[in-house]
Amino acid sequence: MKSRLVNFQQHGDKRGMLVALESNKEIPFAIKRVYYLYDTKIGVHRGFHAHKSLEQILICISGECCIHLDDGKETQEVILNKPYEGLYIANDIWREMYNFSSNAVLLVLASELYNEADYIRDYKEFLQSVNQEENT
Numbered sequence: 001m002k003s004r005l006v007n008f009q010q011h012g013d014k015r016g017m018l019v020a021l022e023s024n025k026e027i028p029f030a031i032k033r034v035y036y037l038y039d040t041k042i043g044v045h046r047g048f049h050a051h052k053s054l055e056q057i058l059i060c061i062s063g064e065c066c067i068h069l070d071d072g073k074e075t076q077e078v079i080l081n082k083p084y085e086g087l088y089i090a091n092d093i094w095r096e097m098y099n100f101s102s103n104a105v106l107l108v109l110a111s112e113l114y115n116e117a118d119y120i121r122d123y124k125e126f127l128q129s130v131n132q133e134e135n136t
């Protein structure tokens with residue numbers, strides 16, 4: 001699975017904590033876009049897509065949420081609930097986000113600008129695409 005949890009360095013002192021993230025350092029790509037999900041309603045599942053080339057790091061900077069990952073061969077469930085922990089998700093990975101706590105803020109750092117053409121929103125198409133890549 002081309003995804004992994006990354007622990008960021010925490011700069012703490014008696015005032016509290018700070019995490020700094022820079023392109024091509026803590027984040028393994030140049031950051032071109034930042035967005036965040038908040039006020040997600042109880043019971044809602046989001047995502048249900050893969051990206052053809054986009055790489056992202058997801059950080060739950062407040063509260064908690066779960067991420068379902070699927071590379072066409074194996075699946076993985078990841079709980080994000082630490083503001084100093086990021087989930088790197090490469091391209092070609094199906095993702096769903098669920099179990100958002102009421103105070104959850106999911107920050108996403110992305111390697112590309114928003115492009116609807118990069119999304120694969122049909123699961124069958126996703127499986128065909130990853131199997132095709134494997135056979136080439």
Ligand code: T46
Binds near residue numbers: 046056
């Ligand atoms: C992903 C997961 C983790 C924009 O206009 N610009 C943007 O950069 C994004 C990300 C979305 N939008 C618009 C498109 C839709 O009208 O915001 C609306 C909601 O987007 P979407 O339904 O794609 O949101 P999620 O939560 O299903 O998925 C998002 C990202 O789209 C996706 O890349 O990996 O968060």
